[in-house]
Amino acid sequence: MEIATCMNVNGTTLLLCVLVFCLLRVSHAAVPAVYVLGASMVDVGNNNYLPLSLAKANFPHNGLDYPDRKSTGRFSNGMNFADFFANKIGLPTSPPYLSLNSDATPPITGVSFASGGSGILNETGKTYIQVIPLAQQINYFSLVRNKLIQQLGQSNAQKHLSKSIFLFAFGTNDMLAYFNNGSTIPKQYTQQQYVDLIVSTFKGLLKMLYGLGARKMVVAGVGPLGCYPLKRKLIKDGECDVAVDFWSARYNDGLKLMLRDLKSESKDMNYVYFDMYGAMTNLFQNPKTYGFTDIKEACCGLGKLNADVPCVPTSSYCTNRKNHVFWDLIHTTEVVASIFADLLYNGTKKYAVPMNVKQLVESKFCETEKRN
Numbered sequence: 001m002e003i004a005t006c007m008n009v010n011g012t013t014l015l016l017c018v019l020v021f022c023l024l025r026v027s028h029a030a031v032p033a034v035y036v037l038g039a040s041m042v043d044v045g046n047n048n049y050l051p052l053s054l055a056k057a058n059f060p061h062n063g064l065d066y067p068d069r070k071s072t073g074r075f076s077n078g079m080n081f082a083d084f085f086a087n088k089i090g091l092p093t094s095p096p097y098l099s100l101n102s103d104a105t106p107p108i109t110g111v112s113f114a115s116g117g118s119g120i121l122n123e124t125g126k127t128y129i130q131v132i133p134l135a136q137q138i139n140y141f142s143l144v145r146n147k148l149i150q151q152l153g154q155s156n157a158q159k160h161l162s163k164s165i166f167l168f169a170f171g172t173n174d175m176l177a178y179f180n181n182g183s184t185i186p187k188q189y190t191q192q193q194y195v196d197l198i199v200s201t202f203k204g205l206l207k208m209l210y211g212l213g214a215r216k217m218v219v220a221g222v223g224p225l226g227c228y229p230l231k232r233k234l235i236k237d238g239e240c241d242v243a244v245d246f247w248s249a250r251y252n253d254g255l256k257l258m259l260r261d262l263k264s265e266s267k268d269m270n271y272v273y274f275d276m277y278g279a280m281t282n283l284f285q286n287p288k289t290y291g292f293t294d295i296k297e298a299c300c301g302l303g304k305l306n307a308d309v310p311c312v313p314t315s316s317y318c319t320n321r322k323n324h325v326f327w328d329l330i331h332t333t334e335v336v337a338s339i340f341a342d343l344l345y346n347g348t349k350k351y352a353v354p355m356n357v358k359q360l361v362e363s364k365f366c367e368t369e370k371r372n
């Protein structure tokens with residue numbers, strides 16, 4: 001109706017009207033769903049359904065600060081990045097794909113395919129016996145998509161998917177696999193070749209998702225992995241492993257370039273890259289600003305920096321989770337996940353490029369409206 005009124009007036013007013021129209025529309029349900037693909041940073045329970053998997057967190061002390069102290073399978077003391085992200089968007093956390101009844105209609109607000117220990121490469125996570133690699137997560141998504149088409153019809157399903165956000169949190173396990181003690185990957189690839197392989201594999205799979213209707217990609221880079229307790233504990237005085245940090249940054253550089261290329265090849269796609277490396281380095285450099293007193297040691301675990309043993313029922317844990325960056329040897333605390341979700345959703349270009357998620361939601365939505 002607003003558009004029709006605007007048609008009768010001059011160009012300037014028309015522009016203003018379109019803008020107002022967009023703002024009005026954005027205020028309600030601009031994003032119908034969040035589809036989550038990733039590893040443990042965003043796993044909300046898929047691995048609970050993998051009987052053989054060693055990458056699990058559905059036991060104490062995980063979930064210590066979750067409602068009812070429940071161990072849900074999240075690798076966190078409380079909620080994780082996927083929870084806070086959905087909350088920012090105004091949607092419930094997308095439930096684990098494997099928790100859904102295979103006969104039922106999947107929730108219209110999104111599904112999570114994330115699996116702890118998994119990677120972009122099929123080979124990543126083999127040491128955990130059973131994980132869901134990105135390619136398989138996409139296979140599962142295509143099944144959800146088929147049901148969506150049955151439910152909404154081809155055209156409405158396509159509209160739904162083009163407005164939905166696809167959140168990716170991958171790369172940590174792929175990268176760490178190279179540096180694992182006893183890894184055979186260095187025998188097959190140089191570090192640069194391996195980074196390139198991960199990035200090009202990721203690109204191929206993102207294109208596949210584009211082919212399935214995804215248009216809004218939100219992609220997290222990896223953190224400074226050499227500063228995670230798991231790596232710090234191997235270095236004198238608990239300093240960061242600079243080689244691991246260097247290759248983490250190189251992977252992120254490749255990822256950023258790849259996303260830019262992908263966008264230039266598929267003009268109606270939009271993305272946000274989240275610079276987790278920069279965001280976490282900022283926490284390390286300004287711990288007091290955020291109330292952190294410990295940036296090196298894991299809260300839950302045993303041994304050096306509490307990083308010799310993961311967070312299992314026999315591990316000890318810190319009394320104040322709010323002043324630790326790391327929950328266990330490789331995962332952040334709930335409070336860090338919350339800070340990251342804030343930066344990604346509504347932060348400056350420093351950590352969310354080329355735009356933040358709030359802008360992604362608004363800009364693309366209006367482009368779609370104008371074209372129709």
Ligand SMILES: *[C@@H]1O[C@H](CO)[C@@H](O)[C@H](O)[C@H]1NC(C)=O
Pocket residue numbers: 122135136139
């Ligand atoms: C990875 O696994 C999927 C099955 O989930 C398979 O279709 C694909 O070809 C595999 N990719 C590679 C590079 O082996």
Ligand SMILES: *[C@@H]1O[C@H](CO)[C@@H](O)[C@H](O)[C@H]1NC(C)=O
Pocket residue numbers: 181182234
């Ligand atoms: C790596 O593995 C070898 C042989 O399994 C072992 O002797 C060595 O201590 C390990 N190094 C580290 C840093 O864990």
Ligand SMILES: *[C@@H]1O[C@H](CO)[C@@H](O)[C@H](O)[C@H]1NC(C)=O
Pocket residue numbers: 346
């Ligand atoms: C986004 O950031 C702006 C400026 O920093 C702030 O005023 C606004 O409240 C934030 N909005 C949300 C939804 O967080």
